[in-house]
Amino acid sequence: MRGGAVAVVGGSIAGSAFAGAAARLGAERVVVLERSPGRLEDRGLGICTHNDRFAELVDAGHLAPDTRRHRLTVRRWTARGPAGEGDGRHGRGRTLWLQPFPFHSHHWAVLWQTLREQAPESVEYRPGTTVTAVGDDRDGAWTEQADGTRTPYDLVIGADGYRSVVRAAVCPQAEPEYAGYVCWRGSYDSARLDALPGGAAAWPEEECATVCYPGGQVVLYRIPGLAPGSTQVNWVFYAPTPHWLRLDGPTAVAAGTLTDEQLDAMREFAARQLPPYWAGVIALTPRERTLLQPVYDLATPRRTAGRLLIGGDAATVVRPHNTSGAVKALQDAHAFEQAGRRLGGDTWAPLLAAYDLERSAAGLELVNLGRTLGRAQVTGAPDWSAMDEPAMAEWWRGQLGGGGGFGGHALGRAG
Template sequence: MRGGTVAVVGGSIAGCALASAAARAGADEVVVLERTHGRLADRGLGLCIHDGRAAELAATGALPAGIAAHRLTRRRWVVRDDTAAGPAGRVFWEQPFPFHSYHWGLLWRGLRGATPAPVVYRQGAAVTGVAGDGERAEVRLARGTAEAFDLVVGADGYRSVVREAVCPESRPAYAGYVCWRGNFDARRLEALGDGGWPAESVTTVCFSGGSCVIYRIPGPDGPRVNWVLYAMPPQTGRLPFDDPTSFPPGRVTEELTTHLGALLDREFPPYWAQVIGLTEPADTFVQPIYDLETARTTAGRLLLAGDAATVVRPHNTSGAAKALQDATAFEDAWRRADTWDELLRAYQAARGAAGREMVALARRLGRGQVEQTPAWAAMNHREAESWWQGQLGGAADIGGQAMTP
């Protein structure tokens, strides 16, 4: 099938990938509608993509070449041990970790730069509603105008306007815990001396009621250290956990900052507490953890991708890969279809169940690493491996599934 017009609502990672896929597949017109005016490339979060998924996505063109990435090979699980271990704690398990880490902004910049020339990227175009029951789909904009397209793709994330039209019954569910996130210039580590931390290693600090993942990522000005700490929030006071960015960088409340400091002092090996302490307040934020699954990813002339289709807890390390896989499946379905209906049916078949399985796996990982943590310090290597396989529940690994050829 060739021709047609496509609107992609949302211009971040999923939006850029879906727009490029539509253009490569043969759309006459592709318009990306991004609500923000700011520079998305300024987002400094770290993320990882499994080496197997990256190879598949590079082969399809969904992951462009030349985007800065940092190679990771091993994951070490560490506990505080004041009696026998040094300041970096005791490693009770080590496992392969075949991933590359990325800087969100640099990955977005690479995807944005790779969008074919016919793609029109419009910033400051806030979408307030969509409709797609007939032979065309309509997008309503905040400025009061409406535009018609053959297909509207919802790549507008957690609070998707398009999902409201496709699956109005689906609502993100708060998992009951939060994550503190931060990153800083890796050169600051020099002040702490050698903590025995190889550059290709991921460290997971484990404690009762939570865990923290620490690894290096590339940055615009050199390597950075990225960390994500999962734990229950303080029980005092009333904190508004109605948005995953309720406490953005520089605006984390004193209560949350104090809670984090006490947790680091109480639970972390001293070296890793100092590592987290190198993060500036302007580079630290708190994100409530949510998940969401949808019964369908298409309806009429509407289609969902990325976090608009499923919100997966970060433990699975699959968010970016999943968005790029959605784009790959979309392009493949387009090339095989003779009609819009065939395209939409093929995409639903390819991505519907996959998204729900990712959500289920991430829930198991959240239970095991935050909600119902084991006695980490009592585990040996064999017991840790058995615990991990129970977490996977038959999945081959974290990082997302291989796509069906």
């Protein structure tokens, strides 16, 4: 049993998973320091897990078998028809390919709540706690808050996202790199779809729609709502950088803060580029459920330094095209826990070295795949008007290059 005190900076999906892992490995005290006050249930974004990855995480004890999720089976790739050709039934566009898509979709907050409930009772959560610095010296690891209060720990885990304070101490030269485009995101109750021609029935519930246009695409799917039995629409719109966006470092434009002009410009762009039905799906999104996220990449050359460790988006930022973000975070925590069980002992040091070796390699591979997918689907996309099902299937195989990683690696794979 390693014992001692462990601080986890960041209380979202990665932080909750690491906290549970540290407690199960024998830490006498695990404290989760989350800067957001209160609960995180207002994070309504959708995420997906591959069926096989979900089953692996359930078998490993990281997710409950009854975790609420929405079943997806097919990914319909569409685009506007050539000049003079209609946009298909209900204005949904011309179908390019029906791709098998064995995934579950999740509401971020519902998945997070499941992880919170899975954590041992000994884990202490402290919302509204902002960590401004961390360090490691001969006396041990420590965290520091804005008022200068410094607290010692035997281990500090950074699960504090792409602007990680802990990463700045572990690997100060690693900074997220802007990919050159953004993703607009939105979600809302599926009942609003009845306002469109064909209503909700025009879009089968098990279908993930990928709507392509020159220079970008929109990915749309349903996710569970906060209330059991309800569903929400979730969409991600990859688009050029708006002229008004200033990138002085990793940033995002939070839901509810877009101006009328910014929101109208995005909706008008969607109306020009997308088939009418999908432009309508986006236009139905309330202001308070619409946000903007610039797309970044990050692969750190290492994940540990002394008694500091990073995981989740603090260690690797992967473009959303991979559909692997939540899986990546949970697998980081799993690798951390498995290294501890495999190596035994009463100190954290051997565990950290093993975790670093395994997950740094896997993270770099995911980042590289995300870059490949981004080039193929956004910045260097093909002429969609010339694509049909055989061409789409060959194009997709070329992106994967015979390797894995889409939807995340099999659990325990080291690279």
